[in-house]
Amino acid sequence: MQALGFHYLIELHGCAREKLLDAPFLENLFQKAVKESGATEVGRVFHNFSPEGVSGVILISESHFSIHTWPEHHYAAVDLFTCSTTVDIQLIYKHLIQALEAKTHSIIEIKRGQKIPSEK
């Protein structure tokens, strides 16, 4: 069975703290990422936490892009979940690293919607 979705979990450490505090900046960054990926937005919600930190999700026709930031740890957790195989994930990944000035980072791909052979 082919995968129905491709879920990329991105870890961004050592980011610029001021970027992780800035909800409008992050919303704009993600809006660009969606556009760049060729995806279609169907809704979004961003939230600025007190005392600090931002969470945001853009729902797309192809699934979702999300970010959660921990400014005090200079860390952001990003998910890019898409059912499309045409999205250039590496390009978006590179842009996010640059925009947030991440010093260390990782990305893993998890295939979603595949039956696990051992399951009955």
Place this chain on the structure above:
Amino acid sequence: MQALGFHYLIELHGCAREKLLDAPFLENLFQKAVKESGATEVGRVFHNFSPEGVSGVILISESHFSIHTWPEHHYAAVDLFTCSTTVDIQLIYKHLIQALEAKTHSIIEIKRGQKIPSEK
């Protein structure tokens, strides 16, 4: 370094097709899951696709709960992402399986916000 977040990727196969088509039902199901988990909602967006399928995210103070459905494959991809260690994920998992009548299912936990030792 302790994990900052706990991300549960839930695969639900063999679900009842009519449940996966029903955005209000799924939104209500997720609202209950958030309440049950003791999390605090800060926003949500749900979308019904044409010809079929639902995507929805509830943004919570502790991160997010999301669902994407593929009714034609009787499949739903659920994410429960939380920075809280007090959420009873197994209880929510069990309720989702029951509510969607999933015949096969799996859950994996991915720790977010841990530095990878091999990274500089």
